[in-house]
Amino acid sequence: MQIGVIDIGGTSIKFGAVDDLGTLLYSASILTEAYKGGREVTKKVLKFCDEIMEEVEVEAISISSAGQIDSTKGVVVFATDCTNRQMK
Numbered sequence: 663m664q665i666g667v668i669d670i671g672g673t674s675i676k677f678g679a680v681d682d683l684g685t686l687l688y689s690a691s692i693l694t695e696a697y698k699g700g701r702e703v704t705k706k707v708l709k710f711c712d713e714i715m716e717e718v719e720v721e722a723i724s725i726s727s728a729g730q731i732d733s734t735k736g737v738v739v740f741a742t743d744c745t746n747r748q749m750k
Contacts, residue, residue, distance in 0.1 A: 666714040666723035668707060672696060675703075677710040679718040688717045700738065 664687065668677045671694060678689030690713075696703060711723055730739040 663722070664718055664720045666711065666718070666720040668710055668714075668723065668725045670694065670703065670707065670725065670727040672728060675706055675710065677714060679714055679720055688714065 663682045664679055666677070666679050668675065673694060674691045675694050676689065676691040679687045681687055690710075692706065692710075694703060694706075707725070714720060714723070727738065731737075732739050
C-alpha cells in the first residue's frame with residue numbers, strides 16, 4: 663500500500679508518499695504562509711493532494727498538523743502560531 667503524507671507546519675508544508683515499508687517515494691515542501699489564513703493553507707493542502715496523486719498511486723492520505731484536529735467534524739479546533747512568539 664502507498665500512502666500520501668502531508669505535514670502542515672507553521673513554517674512549511676511537507677508532503678510526499680511512502681510505501682508499506684516506509685520507503686519515501688516522493689517528497690517536496692513549500693512555505694505555509696499561515697498569515698494568509700486558513701482558506702489559503704487549505705487550498706495548498708488540496709493542491710498537494712492532487713500533486714501526490716499525479717506522481718504516485720496512493721490508497722490513502724495522512725495529514726499531520728500542530729494543534730488540535732476534530733477528525734469527526736473535519737475541522738481544526740486550535741492551531742499553534744509561532745509568529746507571535748520570541749524565538750531564541
